[in-house]
Amino acid sequence: GLAALMRGEAERGEILLVALAGGVVVGFIIQHFAPEAAGSGIPHALRSLALEGGRMPLRIVIWRPLATAITLGMGGSAGREGPIAHYGAGLGSTLGQWLNMSDERVKTLVASGAAAGISASFNAPIAGVFFALEVMLQDLSGYYFGMVVAASVAGGAVSRIVFPGEHFFKVPPYSLASPLELPFYALLGIMAAPIAVSFVYLTHHFRSFLRSKNLSPVARTTIGMGLTGLIGLGLPAISGAGFSHVNEDLKGLIPLQSAIRLGLGKFFATIFTVGAGASGGVFAPMLFIGSMFGSAFGNIVHDTFPAITDPPGAYALVGMAAMFAAVSHAPITSVLIIFELTGDYYLMLPLMLATVLSTFVSETLNRDSFYTYSLAREGLHVGGQAQVEDILRGLQVAEAMFTNITMISPSTTLRDLSRLFAKAHKRAFPVVDDKGCLLGLVAISDVARAIAQGKDENATTAQDVMVRSVVVTYPDEPLWIAKRRLRAKDLGRLLVVDRKQHRKLLGIVREEDIGQAYSQALLRMVQLEHRVELLKLGHLEHIASLEFQCPSNSILHGKKLEAISWPVECVVTHIRRGSRMIIPRGQHQIEAGDFLTIMVAEEDMQSLKAFLNSRERDAET
CATH class of the missing domain: 1.10.3080.10 (Clc chloride channel)
Incomplete structure (x- = not known):
């Protein structure tokens, strides 16, 4: 046949x-x-x-x-x-x-x-x-x-x-x-x-x-x-x-x-x-x-x-x-x-x-x-920008945004705006009303254009020259999406607003803020790799990896990594949350459904599994 x-x-x-x-x-x-x-x-x-x-x-x-x-x-x-x-x-x-x-x-x-x-x-x-x-x-x-x-x-x-x-x-x-x-x-x-x-x-x-x-x-x-x-x-x-x-x-x-x-x-x-x-x-x-x-x-x-x-x-x-x-x-x-x-x-x-x-x-x-x-x-992205995007997928805009921002009133005159730009060395300011709701954005180029057109610097206000259609992002949005939006629109910054109250201004995220957040995450990755290497040296390289999905009744659920009393020496190298790959730090809180990748010595594997499989009520008793 x-x-x-x-x-x-x-x-x-x-x-x-x-x-x-x-x-x-x-x-x-x-x-x-x-x-x-x-x-x-x-x-x-x-x-x-x-x-x-x-x-x-x-x-x-x-x-x-x-x-x-x-x-x-x-x-x-x-x-x-x-x-x-x-x-x-x-x-x-x-x-x-x-x-x-x-x-x-x-x-x-x-x-x-x-x-x-x-x-x-x-x-x-x-x-x-x-x-x-x-x-x-x-x-x-x-x-x-x-x-x-x-x-x-x-x-x-x-x-x-x-x-x-x-x-x-x-x-x-x-x-x-x-x-x-x-x-x-x-x-x-x-x-x-x-x-x-x-x-x-x-x-x-x-x-x-x-x-x-x-x-x-x-x-x-x-x-x-x-x-x-x-x-x-x-x-x-x-x-x-x-x-x-x-x-x-x-x-x-x-x-x-x-x-x-x-x-x-x-x-x-x-x-x-x-x-x-x-x-x-x-x-x-x-x-x-x-x-x-x-x-x-x-x-x-x-x-x-x-x-x-x-x-x-x-x-x-x-x-x-x-x-x-x-x-x-x-x-x-x-x-x-x-x-x-x-x-x-x-x-x-x-x-x-x-x-x-x-x-x-x-x-x-x-x-x-x-x-x-x-x-x-599986949350793994390969390619020329894969490492950058993978790291940024694990970060949210809230971790990179700048909250100490100067906001201006819509009644601010061109003359006052010119002085403010010269003093603050900023390229743009968000315009908000008395309740702090976002109305628009005024850039230094908008002010320069209005002055060049011969508009009265005392009578013309920010409300007259501001851009009302503003590209925004949200604090819970992955940082890589914000980065792509900046590049696609050729912008220098994005205003961060509340997802439920779109006019509530929370902060601003710039290209340099994203770069700094990426550098810090990359440093954490290097530190984790160093800890894994030390773990290997201490156990003659008999190291294994374990992937654990956290259930809602797990002893880990709701706890920050730094608050967990691990029974053996181990390293959590990354956390997969949906499509996000998170490079963990001590402040990260474990949620139900998270996949944790843990490096541990082979002789400690069973002890770690027993600890992970224990439930909250078991720990209390």
């Missing part, structure tokens, strides 16, 4: 039975040997880079290739590229740990291993480099560049020695038929984005649904592979990567209705396979779906405007790049890998246009890519 399935000659019953068997075997591996082998593996690598200095367990190297081979070989709808990148990252991490390297060097080896994996898989060394930098590290600076390039070139060289041959996809020599065709390619890129966002959303919510039922990994993967097998009964082409059908589509050999059926079948089959946790990536499925979607779009456009448009195969090619870019938020990687897979550079302009637009619309609809979506739901 397996051999027949791989040759495409299996009977319908065999397709379903083989898929179910594959789900059982893969689930067994994930449940008993390597839970990290589930899914594409890239989110796990990103979490490792963000939280653990790139350190990953050796079992990934052992079990990931086997689990992926079984998933793809037994009818799963997924790709090998994500798992290969994860496998390469695991190899790099293992080498770095074996050589006792620093966190930064281990991270470099993780990225290098991922680059080598992509390069060897597709014979695409340039795309391998940018995949590692753009997706894994999300850092295009030159710090990691040299090592990543060397690893990717080595992977590509080995691939060409072992598997010599032509380009991965064989594409006819397409070229832009007319400049009037560019709007159609732009529309293709825009339309790819909602499809990609829907895929990300449905995949992760299917995964959450299965986990909410408390099913074992074996049950989840069996259900997912079984549903994929059911789709495969009518559309056997959706099994595996499906690159042979992509090749046909690029040549314009798949008609409109078949392209739509194959694209939809692959869309849902991949959701079931990857969402259930079977071992496989989304790179190849996105190329397949993008190709079919682009081909269907191209058929319609070419039939309607044959004189100024390319054949459907050209739209299939551009659709591949646009779809993967929208899912991964990696436009550079998407463009480069299509160039390297096809060797076709004649459609460069449509490719770049559609890819940039699909990425922009996708990021507008959902700021998280497929690889970061689940991490963001």
